[in-house]
Each structure stands twice: as C-alpha cells, then as structure tokens.
Amino acid sequence: xxxxxxxxxxxxxxxxxxxxxxxxxxxxxxxxxxxxxxxxxxxxxxxxxxxxxxxxxxxxxxxxxxxxxxxxxxxxxxxxxxxxxxxxxxxxxxxxxxxxxxxxxxxxxxxxxxxxxxxxxxxxxxxxxxxxxxxxxxxxxxxxxxxxxxxxxxxxxxxxxxxxxxxxxxxxxxxxxxxxxxxxxxxxxxxxxxxxxxxxxxxxxxxxxxxxxxxxxxxxxxxxxxxxxxxxxxxxxxxxxxxxxxxxxxxxxxxxxxxxxxxxxxxxxxxxxxxxxxxxxxxxxxxxxxxxxxxxxxxxxxxxxxxxxxxxxxxxxxxxxxxxxxxxxxxxxxxxxxxxxxxxxxxxxxxxxxxxxxxxxxxxxxxxxxxxxxxxxxxxx
Amino acid sequence: xxxxxxxxxxxxxxxxxxxxxxxxxxxxxxxxxxxxxxxxxxxxxxxxxxxxxxxxxxxxxxxxxxxxxxxxxxxxxxxxxxxxxxxxxxxxxxxxxxxxxxxxxxxxxxxxxxxxxxxxxxxxxxxxxxxxxxxxxxxxxxxxxxxxxxxxxxxxxxxxxxxxxxxxxxxxxxxxxxxxxxxxxxxxxxxxxxxxxxxxxxxxxxxxxxxxxxxxxxxxxxxxxxxxxxxxxxxxxxxxxxxxxxxxxxxxxxxxxxxxxxxxxxxxxxxxxxxxxxxxxxxxxxxxxxxxxxxxxxxxxxxxxxxx
Numbered sequence: 153x154x155x156x157x158x159x160x161x162x163x164x165x166x167x168x169x170x171x172x173x174x175x176x177x178x179x180x181x182x183x184x185x186x187x188x189x190x191x192x193x194x195x196x197x198x199x200x201x202x203x204x205x206x207x208x209x210x211x212x213x214x215x216x217x218x219x220x221x222x223x224x225x226x227x228x229x230x231x232x233x234x235x236x237x238x239x240x241x242x243x244x245x246x247x248x249x250x251x252x253x254x255x256x257x258x259x260x261x262x263x264x265x266x267x268x269x270x271x272x273x274x275x276x277x278x279x280x281x282x283x284x285x286x287x288x289x290x291x292x293x294x295x296x297x298x299x300x301x302x303x304x305x306x307x308x309x310x311x312x313x314x315x316x317x318x319x320x321x322x323x324x325x326x327x328x329x330x331x332x333x334x335x336x337x338x339x340x341x342x343x344x345x346x347x348x349x350x351x352x353x354x355x356x357x358x359x360x361x362x363x364x365x366x367x368x369x370x371x372x373x374x375x376x377x378x379x380x381x382x383x384x385x386x387x388x389x390x391x392x393x394x395x396x397x398x399x400x401x402x403x404x405x406x407x408x409x410x411x412x413x414x415x416x417x418x419x420x421x422x423x424x425x426x427x428x429x430x431x432x433x434x435x436x437x438x439x440x441x442x443x444x445x446x447x448x449x450x451x452x453x454x455x456x457x458x459x460x461x462x463x464x465x466x467x468x469x470x471x472x473x474x475x476x477x478x479x480x481x482x483x484x485x486x487x488x489x490x491x492x493x494x495x496x497x498x499x500x501x502x503x504x505x506x507x508x509x510x511x512x513x514x515x516x517x518x519x520x521x522x523x524x525x526x527x528x529x530x531x532x533x
Numbered sequence: 534x535x536x537x538x539x540x541x542x543x544x545x546x547x548x549x550x551x552x553x554x555x556x557x558x559x560x561x562x563x564x565x566x567x568x569x570x571x572x573x574x575x576x577x578x579x580x581x582x583x584x585x586x587x588x589x590x591x592x593x594x595x596x597x598x599x600x601x602x603x604x605x606x607x608x609x610x611x612x613x614x615x616x617x618x619x620x621x622x623x624x625x626x627x628x629x630x631x632x633x634x635x636x637x638x639x640x641x642x643x644x645x646x647x648x649x650x651x652x653x654x655x656x657x658x659x660x661x662x663x664x665x666x667x668x669x670x671x672x673x674x675x676x677x678x679x680x681x682x683x684x685x686x687x688x689x690x691x692x693x694x695x696x697x698x699x700x701x702x703x704x705x706x707x708x709x710x711x712x713x714x715x716x717x718x719x720x721x722x723x724x725x726x727x728x729x730x731x732x733x734x735x736x737x738x739x740x741x742x743x744x745x746x747x748x749x750x751x752x753x754x755x756x757x758x759x760x761x762x763x764x765x766x767x768x769x770x771x772x773x774x775x776x777x778x779x780x781x782x783x784x785x786x787x788x789x790x791x792x793x794x795x796x797x798x799x800x801x802x803x804x805x806x807x808x809x810x811x812x813x814x815x816x817x818x819x820x821x822x823x824x825x826x827x828x829x830x831x832x833x834x835x836x837x838x839x840x841x
Contacts, residue, residue: 209639263623314821321829323568323623324770328817331763335810342806463627470624503642508635515628519620520613 191473194525198517206510210502220500227495228488234495236377240448241461242487243386244441248465249472249479250390251437256474257397258430259410264311264326265438265469266462267333268304272439273446274340275303277347277360277453280367280446292366297385297443304439305432307333312428322431330462338455347453359454369447382444386483389437394476406430438462467515486511541788541795542674547749549787550678550685551576551741553780555765556772557689558737560779561696562730563769566710566832569731570626571611572738573762574633579604579739580746581637584753585644587654596654597681597743604739605732607633612731616724619836630762638755645753656751657681679748681740688737693776706730710830713837723837738762764812771816774830786812 187193210220227234248265255262279299283292311325340347341358349361369380397403408416409426417423441461446453468486472478493507555572562569569575579600586599611629614620657679666676678686696703708716709726717723741761746753768786772779789812793805820829 212643213639261623318822320821321833323834324820324829325817327623328767328770328813328820331767331813332810332817335806335813338806339804339810342804467624467628470621503639505635505638505642508631509639512628512632512635516614516625516632519625519628520618522620523618 189525191478191525194521195518198514198521201517202510202514205513206506209506209509210500213502213506215500215502220496220502223496223499223502224492226499227492230495232374232377234491236373236379238484238488238491239379239383240487241490242483243382244444244461245465245468245486246386246390246479246483247382247437247441247444248462249469249483250386250393250476251434252466252469253472253474253476253479254393254397254406254437255430255434256469257403257406257410258427259413260312260315260322260427260431260434262308262326262431262434262469263323263466264308264329264333264435264462265441265465266458266460267326267330268307268435268438269442269445269458269462269465270330270333270337271307271435272300272304272442273453273457274337274347274442275439276300276443276446277340277363280363281347281361283364283367285364285366287364287366289366289368289370292364293369293381293447296363296367296447297440300439300441300443300446301436302439304442305436307439308435309428309432312431315431316424316428334458337453337457341453341455349452357454359452362451363447367447368449368451369444378449380444380448382441382448385440385444389440390476390480393437397476438465441465471515471518537795537798539670539673540798541791542670543677544791544794545784545788546674547787548790549783550682551744551761552765552768552783552786553689554685554741554744555734555738555762556768556779556783557692557776558730558734559765560769560772560774560776561692561706562727562734563766563833564710564774564830565706565727565730566713566830566835566837567612567615567727567731568622568626568766568834569611569615569734570623570763570766571607571629571633572734572765573758573760574630575604575607575611575735575738576742576745576758576762576765577630577633577637577756578607579742580757581640581742581753582739583743584654584746585640587656587747588644591655593655593657593747596747597740600739600743601736604735604742606735607739608732608735611735612728615836616727616731619838622834622836634756637753641753641755654747654751654753656746657748659748679744681744681748685740685744688740689780692733692737693780697776707830710832713832713835717837717839727837738765741765767813767816770829771812771819773819773828782812782816785815 207217210217228238229235248269252262252265276296276299280292280296283295307329308326311322311329314320314325315322341360342348344351347360348358349356369382371378371380372383373379397406405416405421406426408419409421409423413423413427416426442458445457445461464486468479468482471482489507489511493504493511496502496507497504555576559569559572582603583596583600587593587596590596607629611625614625615622659677659679659682662676666672668676696706698704698707705716705721705726708719708721709723713723742758745757745761750757764786768782769779771782789808792803793808796803
C-alpha cells in the first residue's frame, strides 16, 4: 500500500477524488422524492404497522389499550430501575451488533453471536471463580472482561480458520458453533468437575457459584438503577469501532476486502488475516457481552443465561446495515422495548408473547422493505 | 440387555421421525439455494394448527389437514420474503421462528384457555403391523408407528428418490442452487423451483409438527418443538446436502437423543448436555471437510435477480 515516493505531482490525485460519491449531492426535490424510501421512513412505517398488530392483539387478549400503553411506558421510562435495565439490555445488543458490523465490513456474516457470547460468559465465570474473594474491582473486572473477549474471539476463530484455510462458509460454521456453545454452557453448569456450584442437596440449581464482589461489574448512576459498567463499555466499543471503520486505514482495508477479496489480495493486502481478524474481533465483542451478562446480578453462569441475546444482536446488526449510529439506535429501541414488554405482562396482564410477536413483525417488515429502501451513500447492502 | 437395546432403538426412531420428515423437505430447499432457518417455526405452526384443528373438529385427520394448510401459509411467507423480496434469509428465518413461537404461545391461550394447554386431543394411535412388529429390537421400533409415522417414512423416501440427482427434477433443483443465473439462462424457472421447494418444506415440516402434537403426546404445549427444527437444518448440513447421508444423520441424531434416557439403565454415565451437543459437533466436522468431502450449494442464501 505504500505510495510511490511523493516528491512528484500531487494533482494526479485530484480528478478521481473530486467525486467522492457516485451520486452528486442530491437537490432538495430529489430528496423529497426519495423520502418515502429513506431508511428512517421505512422503519417508522414498519413500526406503525407492527404497533397496530400489537394493539389488536392486546385488545383480543382482553386488556385495555390505555392501561397497556401505560404499562409499556412505565416499563420503559417509568423508573430509574426501568431505564437502567433497558440500558443494560441495549448495551449487550450493541456490543454484539458492533462486532457483527466489523466482520460484515470485511465481507463476513457472523451468525455466531450466541455461541461467542456463551464462550465469553463461560470463560468469564471460570476466571471470576478462581479469583480470590478479596480481589479489588480494579483488577477483577478487567480480568473477567478480558477473559470474555479472548474466549469469544477464540470461539469465532474456529470459524475464521475454517473460512480462511478451507473455504467453509462462515454462515454455516458460526451457526453450528452457536449450538455447540450453548451446549458447552449447559455442560459446564451441570458437572461439578467444571463450573457447577457444590451440590449440597437435591435442590441445588445447575449453575455456577456467584462471582466474588471484585469481579462484579460496578453499578453506575442511580442507587435504584441496575445499570452497570457494561453501558460504558458498549458505548466506548461502538464509538471506537465507528471511528476505526470510518477514519483509519484499517477500516478502509477491511472495506476493500469486503468489496473484493481478489482485488485486495492483488493490492498486497493480507486478506485472510483481515477477514479472520474481523470475525475474531466480532467474537471478542460478543464474548465481552457474555462476560457482562455473567458479571451482572445474580452474578452466576446458568443455562440460558444468554436469553437469545446473540440472535437478537445479529438481527440488530443486520437491520443497522453497517452504520454504527444505527447500531446504537436500534439497540436502544430493542432494549427499551424488551424491558417495556416485561412490564406489559406484569402490570397489564398482556401475554409476553404479544411483545415477541410485535418485535418479530417489526423486524420482518423492515427486512421485507429492504429492497425498496434507498441505500445509504457509501454502504453496501 | 435386549430390553435396553429395544428401548434405545424405539426411542431413537421416535426422536428421528420428526427430524427425518422436516429435513427431507429442508434438504430440497437448501439444494435449491434457500436456507430455511424457519423450519423450526414451520414445525411449531404445524403442531399448533394441527392441535387446534383436531380440538375444534374432534378428528385427528382434520388436524393433519389444518397443519398442512398452516405450514403452507407460513412457508409462503418465508418464500415471499427470501425469494421475491430478496430479504436476508438468516434474519427472516430466525425472526420467523420468533414470530411462530410468539404467535403459537399467544394462540394457545386463546384456543385452549389458560389451563394446561390442550389436554388429550383426539390423536392418532399406533398401528402395529403384524409379524413385522414381532421382529427383535427393530420390530417395535419401526413397525409400531401411527399412520402419520408411516407416512413420514414414505414421504421422506419418496422425496429422496423422486428428487435424486439422477432425475431431471433433482438436477433442476441442484442447478438452481448452484448457479441460479446459469439455470435461468438455460430456461429453468428459478423462482418457481425455489417457491416449490420452500412450500414443500412447509408441508413436511408442518407434518412433522403435527406428528409431535397428535401422534406422540396428544397435546400442544408452548414451544413443543424445542429446537428440533434447527436440528433438522443441521442434519442436512451433516448429511452434506445428500439424501441418504441426511437420513442417516437423522437416525444418528435420534439415537444420540434417546441414549441420554437409556444410558442410566445400562449404568452408563454420559452427561446429557454432551449428548445433545454431539450432533452439532458432528455437523461441524462434516461441513468443514475434516471428515469426508463436503460442499454447500454455491447459491445457498444468495437471492436471484435476473437484471444485471
């Protein structure tokens, strides 16, 4: 990539760079014309349609619309507890989706968030449990998070290695690794020789012992708010990946590999390392998400601790279509909706499945309309 | 010892049957280039619709019919999304599963009330085939199925033979899945073939779901499929996109599942999570070419557009 010695003319650079985007700046009229196809409009219409279905379902279940709305709103913004738990969910989603975006930039589809999250959570629990009980937070938390990152990255590296060395589709391998990861967690918490807490009676749950205080993610903000440092970690991760992808040579190289591995190889880029590194980084972020789930109350590794976050994060990543801003926005939306949905069930006796239906319809509508949505300049679909 | 072997065999076949049925359709649509992750949702929809149909009409046959219709509708939605609208197949598949889980859970509340779900639906009873069912070990395993169980075998074998690579129809499916553009240029109806295979998957998956609800437990419970649909997709991958290896994979997966119940009887301590994870490890080894040669259809998950 080194430029030829640049004592010669700078002008040759300018003719191609005069037109940075294939389309010139759109005039106001064309902007109005494309308004119905703008991603935001599409998302809004999809949300509206899904909301209408949701209202029908709420009424059909015999609840009142007004009280249902109140319950939903209360579950989202009603208390600092609600906001805190929404932010926690959003942060976990954002970590996975940000990783997905990095791998996607290099042309790989990481379906394996769930498995990488499981690997990260298991490693975090293993490291947290061998730490001495008096470990200071400044040492314990970084170690646990690092363990999560490394394990998630290692888990994704299996798929990356198979992709680079043997050409096996990463879609299928990461998908399979999800189920293996889920099985691994369940194996670890069922065997006393692994991570299961000491069995004292027949009622001992198959889960790990709680992490020591020093390995637990510190709470941030309000006393009543369960928001933890994962919110900060996720914000930093999203911001940093955004900057790296957009403003650094590494980001440009990843994009080049994503556009055309053959052309990038001819330019001398280490295609395999960039692809594999992108996927491993995606796994690492998902692993941090797993570590964060384990290091948040109740501070144990248990079966189903992932609660499907890996799959939900994948959906967030795909809906965001390569934009880190969109990753943040969609994660927040999903985080708040999930938390509101739980309250909807508790307070208004609306079945929790209603929220699940509305959320999946929202995703399906947006995915269905993708074909008619204008692309953001500079992104590939 | 032979009692254990008998139990193992019949348990294995019982677990393998719905898998076999669902993956026989899924194999076709994957060969045609559509990765139907929504098999799980199709099965769940089939199980629910079958239960509702049988509950309302009092007849299991009507239940099977409603299951097929519901499976077709669900598959049509998936086909519309992934073929015509060219939406991402992974996202729509996973999301369609979530939708099916939500909708059937919600629907079960309305249809069967808050009680313990549909208790004792009119279901199908096992029909033992005389003589054959007296064979040692395999007899009770294979020849004491319900009508739907026998149908499952028949459908799986018919699909494997009818769309094998040695037949025009099977070749057409493979051509579409390998290179849709070339298939289109040589005059094959790409969209038609893809729609056909996805709808077929809808039927087989819905039958598999109906089998779970109507001939095994005679009841519907939330998330009754519990991941069998995903396992069917994995069986196709482990079977390297070929009919007979896929069938074999289904049987092996079924045996692995039943081993976790039979193992304690022979004093064997095998961790249950380990056994349930084995199929996925096996599939990973198969697909990565570490065990034998394997190649996915090149056009898997790639939507087709004619215009360049």
